[in-house]
Structure formats: structure tokens, C-alpha cells
Amino acid sequence: MTAPPLIDVVDLERTFDVRRRVDGSRRRVRESVRAVHDLTFSVGAGEMIGYIGPNGAGKSTTIKMLTGILEPTGGHLRVAGLEPQRNRVELARRIGVVFGQRTTLWWDLPLQDSFDLLQKMYRIPTDRYRANLDRFVELLDLGDQLDTPVRQLSLGQRMRGDITAALLHDPEILYLDEPTIGLDVVSKGRLREFLRALNAERGTTLVLTTHDLQDIEALCDRVIVIDHGTAVFDGPLAGLHAQGGSTRTLVVDLVDEADPISVPGATVRRVEGPRQWLSFPADASAAPIVGAIAAAYDLADLSIQEPDIEDVIRQLYQSGDRA
Amino acid sequence: MAEVLHPVARYRDLAWLWIRAEVSYPTSFAMLVVGSMLINALDFVGIAIMFSSIDSLGGFGLREIALLYGATGIGIGVADTLIGSVERIGEFVRTGRLDQMLTKPVPLLVQVCADRFTLRRLGRITQATAVLVWALPVVDWTLSRVLVAAVMVLSASALFFGLFVLFSCVQFWTTDASEFANAFTYGGNTLTQYPLTVFPRELAIALTIVLPIAFVNWYPCLYLLGRSDPFGLPEWLQFCSPLAAAVVVAAALLVWRTGVRRYTSTGS
Numbered sequence: 001m002t003a004p005p006l007i008d009v010v011d012l013e014r015t016f017d018v019r020r021r022v023d024g025s026r027r028r029v030r031e032s033v034r035a036v037h038d039l040t041f042s043v044g045a046g047e048m049i050g051y052i053g054p055n056g057a058g059k060s061t062t063i064k065m066l067t068g069i070l071e072p073t074g075g076h077l078r079v080a081g082l083e084p085q086r087n088r089v090e091l092a093r094r095i096g097v098v099f100g101q102r103t104t105l106w107w108d109l110p111l112q113d114s115f116d117l118l119q120k121m122y123r124i125p126t127d128r129y130r131a132n133l134d135r136f137v138e139l140l141d142l143g144d145q146l147d148t149p150v151r152q153l154s155l156g157q158r159m160r161g162d163i164t165a166a167l168l169h170d171p172e173i174l175y176l177d178e179p180t181i182g183l184d185v186v187s188k189g190r191l192r193e194f195l196r197a198l199n200a201e202r203g204t205t206l207v208l209t210t211h212d213l214q215d216i217e218a219l220c221d222r223v224i225v226i227d228h229g230t231a232v233f234d235g236p237l238a239g240l241h242a243q244g245g246s247t248r249t250l251v252v253d254l255v256d257e258a259d260p261i262s263v264p265g266a267t268v269r270r271v272e273g274p275r276q277w278l279s280f281p282a283d284a285s286a287a288p289i290v291g292a293i294a295a296a297y298d299l300a301d302l303s304i305q306e307p308d309i310e311d312v313i314r315q316l317y318q319s320g321d322r323a
Numbered sequence: 324m325a326e327v328l329h330p331v332a333r334y335r336d337l338a339w340l341w342i343r344a345e346v347s348y349p350t351s352f353a354m355l356v357v358g359s360m361l362i363n364a365l366d367f368v369g370i371a372i373m374f375s376s377i378d379s380l381g382g383f384g385l386r387e388i389a390l391l392y393g394a395t396g397i398g399i400g401v402a403d404t405l406i407g408s409v410e411r412i413g414e415f416v417r418t419g420r421l422d423q424m425l426t427k428p429v430p431l432l433v434q435v436c437a438d439r440f441t442l443r444r445l446g447r448i449t450q451a452t453a454v455l456v457w458a459l460p461v462v463d464w465t466l467s468r469v470l471v472a473a474v475m476v477l478s479a480s481a482l483f484f485g486l487f488v489l490f491s492c493v494q495f496w497t498t499d500a501s502e503f504a505n506a507f508t509y510g511g512n513t514l515t516q517y518p519l520t521v522f523p524r525e526l527a528i529a530l531t532i533v534l535p536i537a538f539v540n541w542y543p544c545l546y547l548l549g550r551s552d553p554f555g556l557p558e559w560l561q562f563c564s565p566l567a568a569a570v571v572v573a574a575a576l577l578v579w580r581t582g583v584r585r586y587t588s589t590g591s
Contacts, residue, residue, distance in 0.1 A: 016589065069425045071588045085587060092428035104423045108439075113344050120336040121429050 005042035006080055006173065006205055007066065012039040013074030014061050035061040036229045039075070045172070048199055048206040050220035050237070058229040059209050063175055066207070067097050080172060093122060096166030100178035103158055104165050105150040111161050112146040115168060122169035129168060136164040139194055156187040163191070167198070173205045174198075180212055192218040213306065238283055246312040247279040249305040250286060255298035263292040274300070282307050330433045337429075337437035345441055352443070359446030367392060367454050370516070381520030386461035387548055388518065393455025394540035395515040398479025399508065400448035402487055405480075406436035407444060409487050410501050413494035421586065431583055432488070432576075462547045471562070475543035478564035482539050485571035486511060488579055495582030511536040520553045527554050538567035 014036040019028045036058040043049055053059050064070035065077060068084035068091050077084060082091045098104070105114040119129045137143050140160040145153060153161060159179060166174060176195075180188045196219060198204050208219060216223060216237060223240050225233035233240055240246075250266065253275050260268040266280040266289045280289055286304055293299065346352050370392065374385045383391075412435060415421040424434045462468060490504035511534065519527040519541050530537040538560075545552060546561040 064422070067426050069422050069587060088425060089428045089430065092426055095426070097423075097426040099419070099423070102419045102423065104426075109344050113340060117337060117340050118427075120340060121333070121427050121434075123428075 003045075004078070004081065006045045006047075007041075007043035007207075008076070008078045009042065009066075010040050010076040011074065012062070012065065012072055012077055013037045014058075014065060014070065015073050034229055036065070036226075038230045039226070041224055041231055041234055043205060043207065045205055046199065046203040047222060048195075048220045049208065050216040050223040051207055051209045051226065052211075052216065052223060053226035057226045059226060060177070061229075062226065063097075063177060063207070063209065067095060067175060068092070093169060094172050096169070096171035096174045098159075098162050098166045098174070098176045098179055100159065100176070100181045103150065103162055105158070105161055107151045108149060110147045110149055111142065111153070114150060114161070115165060118165055118168055124169050128170070132168050132170065133164070136167060139197070140164060140190075155182050156184065159183065159187075159191070163194075167204075170202070171204065173207065176206065176208045176210075178210055179208070180210065180215055188212075188214070195219055213312070240312060241282040241307070246282045246307040248282050248286070248307055250278045250280065250289060251303045251305065252276045252278065252293060252297075252299065253301040255300050258297060261293055261297065263289055263296075265289055282312075330430050333429050334433045334437050337433070338440040341437070341440035342442055345443075355441075355443045356446055359443050360449060363396075363447050363450035367450070381518040382553065383518040383520070384461070386458045387544075388516075389454050389458035390461060390547065391518060391540045391544050392516045393451050393453075393458055394475055394479055394544065395512055396451025397448055397455060397476055398539050399483045399512040400444065400451050401480035402483035402508075404442075404444040404448065406484055406487055408438045408440070409435050409491045410504055411435075411438070412491050413497075413499055413501055416494065416586065417499075425587070432579060463549060468547050471543050471546050474565055475540060475547075478543075478568040479539040481568035482536065482564075482571050483508060483512070485568065485575040486536070488575035489571065492575075492578045492582040495586050507534065511539070515539050515541060524554050528556075531556070531560065535567040535571060538564040 013034065015032045015034050017030055018033050019030055021028050039058075039062065051059060051062070061070065065072050066079055066084060068088035071085045079091060080094050082094075084091050105111065106117065109117070115133060118124075119126075124132075137146065140163065142157065142160055142164065145157050145161070148157075150158060150161065163176075163179070179195075180191060183191065192215065195206060199206055199219075206219065208215060210216060221236065223233065223235065223237050224231055225240065233243060235243075249269070252261065255274065257274050258276075260271055261276055261278065262268075263278075265284060266278040268276055269279050270277040278289070280286070290302065293302075367389070370388060371385065373380070378384070380388060409432075412421075415424065415435065415438075421431075424431055427434060462472075486508050487504065490507045491501070493500050493503050514522075514530065515536055519530065519537060527537065530541075542561045543564050552558060552560070
């Protein structure tokens with residue numbers, strides 16, 4: 001009925017042979033570690049996917065298989081109809097990859113020269129290259145940096161340079177690994193805005209791995225959570241909060257010390273002098289709770305803490321264990 | 324698919340951009356070229372000075388040694404200029420650069436070899452060519468000798484190309500072993516600067532059939548100089564340089580593929 005999904009992953013598996021030293025002896029044993037197993041998901045063209053999980057869960061291993069860097073040891077994998085590792089060169093023309101912590105640019109070359117090298121590598125027709133470069137340079141505000149050697153760029157400038165580099169050849173899929181790590185709030189905001197526009201205007205599919213929940217909230221319609229090498233959740237972000245039973249925290253500073261506040265929909269977790277911490281479900285509104293407290297107590301100040309992604313995931317596993 | 328069929332064109336494109344970047348700093352470029360030439364120029368002077376107290380080395384005169392020296396120097400110079408970056412494969416593995424390269428639509432070997440292409444290495448080729456030209460009068464030139472000389476220079480370059488790739492691949496297994504490759508490439512260059520008659524017969528045979536660098540210059544030069552083989556080995560070996568080069572290059576490409584395969588299947 002419909003075209004096959006752009007990314008099609010069925011029972012994907014990747015094991016590594018590692019040598020481990022046996023405690024107290026010089027002998028080393030070989031053992032097989034499953035980095036990814038029984039992983040199944042598919043991504044349609046134009047989707048924006050958050051691919052998240054704790055460190056060591058198998059995120060990078062998956063991305064490396066999707067991009068053709070690493071060979072799967074089992075299962076079925078097709079990206080844009082291609083077998084990534086076997087058709088690595090062909091696939092490379094259709095995807096863009098940004099590793100947040102490592103630049104794809106050439107350290108000693110001016111940004112412009114790095115882009116020119118990429119034009120040669122991807123054999124981008126000159127008019128299309130010019131048009132794309134002009135557009136991304138303007139949108140990402142890189143005009144003043146084009147003649148600067150990459151090593152002299154700030155982290156934010158370098159990241160924008162890397163994203164431009166990954167997009168010059170109009171890839172269908174853009175993989176972003178921690179794209180906002182280390183960026184300030186303003187830069188993060190601008191980058192997210194740019195990625196949203198890219199998806200809306202060009203239909204570029206985004207696969208984003210991140211530790212930043214706000215990246216996910218701003219960009220992703222759908223989240224895949226991986227833990228211990230396999231997907232433990234696949235659905236919209238709201239569903240993740242509900243399934244993980246994640247909570248937000250309301251920090252209330254009262255004028256005077258008081259007994260634990262009793263309001264419907266929230267539970268006091270901690271009391272310290274006039275300050276109290278109340279938790280409530282992440283998908284509920286804070287307004288009625290704040291209203292109820294304000295009606296009964298004299299408030300000095302209050303703030304709301306969002307659940308961070310690690311907490312949400314941790315709670316997800318705990319609820320999974322209980323089930 | 325065109326990328327797969329035209330790796331040389333991709334290489335040329337990439338190398339050209341590196342040259343453009345290099346000459347955009349003309350002063351530092353000029354100093355590096357001059358420096359490289361000076362270092363290399365002094366190299367042969369050492370051998371020439373030796374000949375102020377001896378008349379021959381292993382039965383070969385200074386100009387005959389200059390012929391050997393020039394041929395191997397051009398060979399390693401060309402290989403080093405074109406693909407010297409392959410020595411840095413361990414660095415690419417360690418820094419994750421190789422992962423980046425694997426996501427680009429250009430054969431990996433082309434990317435690795437073209438990375439930071441530099442004309443600075445031309446210093447060695449220039450010096451070796453000068454020494455070879457100085458040595459030319461020692462040969463009694465005939466058409467067949469001109470042919471063998473031309474094939475010798477090409478085969479020498481190809482042989483060193485193969486050796487660079489072959490031994491750099493060790494770094495896929497142990498990422499910090501660029502010195503290991505140097506032992507065979509630059510070490511091989513040093514050995515072949517002298518007539519093999521200064522070494523024991525066993526070494527000469529090993530350099531023929533185990534690590535075939537005797538084909539870089541020794542065998543074709545015996546033909547150019549009209550000498551019979553001092554070790555009594557067959558005369559037809561003097562024409563086998565292209566064959567030896569083909570074998571070494573084929574072995575190198577095979578090991579390269581195995582190395583890349585190992586890399587992409589371990590992810591280390």
C-alpha cells in the first residue's frame with residue numbers, strides 16, 4: 001500500500017568479541033558481548049526521531065550500523081533501500097552524519113576550503129553547491145567565519161559548520177549525535193529552529209541522539225528509547241512520560257515554615273525550613289496546583305523543575321521491571 | 324557508481340584542493356620545500372664523501388651507486404608524495420576520523436592517501452632525479468635500456484606504494500605502529516641505496532623473494548650497467564620488476580581490504 005520505510009530495522013543484532021582479564025590471573029578469556037539485539041523499528045521519510053538511551057546502551061553501535069560504518073552480525077537492515085555496509089559509498093551520498101564531539105571538517109583548513117573538499121567528494125553540481133552553501137551560511141550565520149581555519153572556530157560555530165557540511169549534498173536522512181552538547185542556550189535554540197525548518201521545507205528525515213530532553217521536546221514527534229541493546233520504548237514523547245510515570249517537581253518557598261502542604265494532584269517529597277518540594281505527573285498542568293497552594297499559604301517564590309531524560313528513562317526501566 | 328570507477332579522478336580533485344590550501348601560505352610553503360631539499364641534498368653527499376677514500380663499494384663505482392640511489396629515491400619519493408598519508412591510518416582510527424571517512428562517498432583508500440596531500444615531499448624526488456641524471460653517463464644507452472630504465476622508475480614507485488599500504492595496514496590491528504611500516508619502507512629505501520653485493524648472499528635472496536625490494540633498482544640496474552648477476556642468480560630476474568610490483572600492490576590491496584573489513588566489523 002505505501003512505500004517501504006526509509007529506515008527498516010528488523011531483529012538487528014551486533015555482538016562484539018572482547019577479551020577480558022580473569023581476576024587475579026594473567027589469562028584472558030574471550031567472550032561475546034551483545035551491544036545490540038532484537039532491535040526492530042522503522043522510520044518513514046520526513047520523520048524526526050529521537051534515539052535516546054543511557055551511555056553504553058547501544059546508541060552509537062546502532063548509528064554506526066545505520067551509516068554503514070559497522071557491520072551487523074544479525075537481523076535485517078535497509079536504509080533508503082540499501083544495505084548500509086555493502087553499499088556504503090552509494091548510501092553515503094544520501095545521508096548526512098554529524099558527530100557532535102568530533103568534527104568532519106579539516107582542522108587546518110578554512111571553513112570554505114573544507115566545504116569545497118566536500119563538494120568534490122560528493123560531486124555536487126556547482127550551481128546546487130553554491131545555492132545550498134549560500135542558504136546554510138545565511139541561516140546559520142557563518143558568513144564571517146568562512147575564511148577562518150576550523151581550529152580557531154568556537155564550539156558553536158564549528159557545530160554550525162559541521163551541520164552545513166553534512167547538508168551540502170541534500171541528504172535524505174540527517175543523523176545528529178549530540179548536536180547541542182556544549183552549546184549555550186541561544187545557540188541551542190537557533191540550531192533547533194534551523195533543524196525544524198529543514199525538516200519542514202525539505203522533508204529531511206532527522207535521527208537525533210541526545211541527552212538533552214529539550215532537544216527532543218523541540219524537535220521529535222517520536223522517541224525510541226534503547227537500553228541494554230534493545231528498544232524499550234517507541235512512541236510519542238507524551239507517551240514516554242506517561243509510561244515512565246515521570247514527574248515534574250514544584251519547588252515552593254513559603255513565607256513561614258509550615259507542615260507538609262496538602263493539595264490534590266501533588267505529593268510533598270521533601271521539606272527544608274520554609275522550602276518544600278512537591279512532585280506531580282509530568283503531563284499534568286502545574287496551574288491548578290499552584291493556585292491551590294497560593295490560596296492556602298503565603299508564597300515567597302516558586303519554580304518548576306522538568307524531569308531530565310535520564311530520570312524519565314530510569315523510571316521507565318523501573319516501571320518495566322515491576323510489570 | 325562513477326566514484327567507484329574513477330578513484331584516480333577523485334584523488335586528483337582532493338589533492339588539488341590540498342595543494343591550493345598549501346600554496347595559499349607561500350612563505351611557509353617555500354621554506355618547507357627548501358628545507359626538505361636541503362636535508363635530502365646532504366643525504367647523497369655522505370656517500371660521495373665516502374668515495375674520496377675508496378674507489379668502489381661492493382665492486383660498484385660512485386656513478387653506478389648514484390644510479391641505484393636515484394632510482395630508489397625517485398621510487399620512494401613518488402610513493403611518499405602520492406600516498407604518504409596512509410602511514411597515518413592508526414591516527415585516523417584513534418581519532419575517529421576513519422568513521423567520518425566511512426560516511427563519505429569516496430573509496431576509503433583514496434581519502435586516506437589524499438588527506439593532507441603536500442607538495443613538500445617533492446624535495447626528495449627532485450634530489451633523487453638530480454642524482455639519477457648525474458649518473459646517466461655511466462650507462463651505455465640502447466633503446467632496450469631506455470625502456471628498462473623507464474619501467475624501473477614506474478615499478479619502483481609502485482613497489483613502494485605497495486609497501487606503504489601493506490605495512491601501514493598493521494595499524495588496523497595495532498593502532499600505534501607507524502614505526503613498524505617505516506622499517507620496511509624507509510628501511511628498504513636505505514638498503515637499496517647500496518649495491519646488494521655489500522650484503523651477504525642470503526640477504527640478497529631474501530630481498531628478492533621475501534621482501535622483493537631488490538626489484539626496486541638492483542635487478543634493472545644490473546641490466547642497465549650490462550653486469551652479470553654477482554650472486555649468480557638468473558638473468559631474467561632483471562626484467563621482473565613490473566611483475567614484483569604487481570604482486571606487492573595486489574597483496575597490499577588485499578591486506579587493505581582485510582584491514583578495513585576488520586575495522587568495520589569490530590568498530591574498535
